[in-house]
Amino acid sequence: MVLLHAGSGEGRKMDKLFNKGWFIKLISILIAVMLFLMVNVGNQPNQAGGIPGITDGSRVLEDVPLNVYYDEENYVLTEAPETVQVTMRGPQNVLTLSQITSGQQEVYVDLEEMEAGSHYERVQHRGFPSDLNISIAPMTVSLTLEERATASFPVEVNLENVEEGMDAGQPVVEPSSVTVTSGGETVEEIDSAQVTIDMSGRTEGFTETADVVLYDESGNALDIVPxxxxxxxxxxxxxxxxxxxxxxxxxxxxxxxRVISSVTLIPDTAAVYGAPDVLDGISSIEIEDINWSDMDGDTTVELEVPVPEGADRVEPGSVTMEVNTENGEASQREFSGFSIEVQGLASGLNAEFPTLENNQFTLELQGEEEVVESVSRSDIRAVVNLSGLSAGEHQAALQITGPSGIQFPQNGTELPVELTDGTRPSEEPEEEDDEEPENGQEPENDQEPENEPAEEPQQNGEDENNEELPEPDPQEEQENNEEPEENMDEPDEENENELEDQNNLDEDNNNEESA
Known part of the structure; x- marks a missing residue:
């Protein structure tokens, strides 16, 4: 009974201790320290065994960042290793403690006093426990410093795989240029900054983010980040x-x-979308199915723009029409022989309108009498746009513009037009079959014609063979006119010889005829 009583007293003391908060905390700390030591001792592969704090061990740290210190305002580090390997050797308890202080440990190279160029420096360390032996691999590293240079390059956009029939506009880049800060020699290698956009499957405008790649003059990508x-x-x-x-x-x-004095469309043009071969045949769009009978006074109407046959769509899909009307009958007037102005005709082509005479027509206009009578030819233009048309037969819309309040019934009329090549081969001069005889003599013929034509009366300045007599030299005439009157009756020697030659020629011709 006494033993049980004593045991009961000891048990009550232990219960009281466990009820104390400080006692439970102390026991928890002791258990945590024991577990920590057991785990870390078990993770030491190079440990020969023993009690922490008494037996030495080692720890290897892989891929430890290498910090390089240099003058960043004037230089750029272009070559240096990023990481090194660190091996720590020493007491186990110190190795364990080094894990707690790992945030203070550093391996580095100091180039603060170095200038541009290549350097071979020893790797240093700090922040490790002094009781540990630290070895770093590699012990020395090669580093290169270059003078700092900055350049800006506009960003070029390359569009690849654009779908057939799609029209890509000018891309907009934000920001439009990038900056490169590096060594002077490195910056000089850069030729352009480009982004590449894949257009496969794209059917409408879009915005996307793309990486900028720097290229040299040969088109090789550079390992530089702008x-x-x-x-x-x-x-x-x-x-x-x-x-x-x-x-x-x-x-x-x-x-x-009521008389319609003016009609205005806002806007007066529309964009037609579709295949290129379809668009080539569309020169204008006529809006029909308009109820003019209900218009009394000035009227504004919303009209739907029809989509031409074969086209995909038109923009805008609707327009506003403003109609002004007046009392009374419409006055009409005509301008005959009105010339058509041709625009957009390709170089080297001529345009002819087969249904018109001299590319002119009778222009009809109508409107209020006072306005119609005040219009002159110079106030009106009749234009046919032939842009993009090649040689051949086509249809082109006649576009007539003039003062407000005037209607042109012929506006929009399709005219047949024929485009022909305007170049003509140069005409070569005709070769003369008969050479002009020299010295008043006929060329010799091997065979005389069988039937000679009947002789015609001689004309002034021609002999019997229709040969032109030599004309007197103007200079000689002037000299003869300047001689005294007493010498004018005497023919000079040259004229005498000329007359003698002519007489001989006539005599020869008469002999030939007699024979």
Whole structure:
């Protein structure tokens, strides 16, 4: 009974200790330290065994960052190893402690006092426990410093694999240029900064972020990162289209008897999208199905723009039409022989309108009498745009513009036009079959013609054989006129010889005829 009582007293004391908070904390710390030592001792591969703090061990740290200190304001580090290997040897308890202080440990190279060039320096360390033996591999490293240089390069965009029929606009890059800061020799190698955008499957405009790559003159990519390293590229993308005028054909009067004085479309053009071969045949769009009879006074109407056959779409899809009307009947007037102005004709081509005479037509206009009578020819233009047309037969829309308040019923009329090559081969001069006889003599013929033509009366200045007599020299005539009158009756020696030759020639001809 006494033993049980004593045991009960000791048990109560232990219960009281476990009820104390400080006692439980102390026991927890002791258990944690024991577990920590057991785990770390078990992780020492080079440890020969023993008690921590008494037996030496080693620890190897791989890929330890190597810090390089240099004058960053004037130089750029272009060559240096990024990491090294560190081996620590010493007491186990110190090795364990080194893990706690790892944030203070550093391996580095000091180039603060060094200038540009290649350097071979020893790797240093600090922050490690003094009781440990530290070895670093490699012990020395090669480093290169270059003088700092900065250059800016515009970003070029390369669009690859654009879908057939799609029209890519000019890409917009933000920011439009990048900056490169490096050694002077390195910067000089850079020729361009480019981004490449893959357009496969793209059917509408888009924006995406792309990496900037630097290239040398040979087109080789350089291992240099610009600032910024990526840019935002916006690529407008659209299908082929053409801009054409919009047209309406208003009647002379509305259903209420009012005269239509002017019709204005806002806007007066539309963009037609579609295949290129379809767009080539579209020169204008006529808006039909307009209810003119309900218009009484000035009216504004919203009209839908029709999509031409074969085209994909038009923009805008609708336009506003403003109609001004007046009381009374419309006055009409004509200008005959009105010339058509041709625009966009390709070089070397001629344009002819087969249905017109001299490319002119009778222009018709109508509107309020006072306005119509005040219009002159110079106020009106009749234009046919032949842009993009090659030689051959085509149809082109006649576009007539003039003062406000005037209608042109012929506006938008399709005219047949024939384009022909304007170049002509140069004409070679005709060769003369008969050479002009020299000294008044005929060329010799081997055979005389069988039937000679009948003789014609001689004309002044010609002999019997229709040969021109030699004309007197103007200089000689002037000299003869300057001689005294007493010598004018005496022929000079040259004239006498000429007359003698002519007489001999006539005598020879007479002999030939007699024979």
């Amino acid at each position: 600032d910024p390293g990526e840019v935002e590229v916006r690529v407008p993308l659209d299908s082929p289209h053409t801009e054409v005028p919009l047209q309406v054909n208003p009647p002379d009067e509305t259903g209420s008897g």
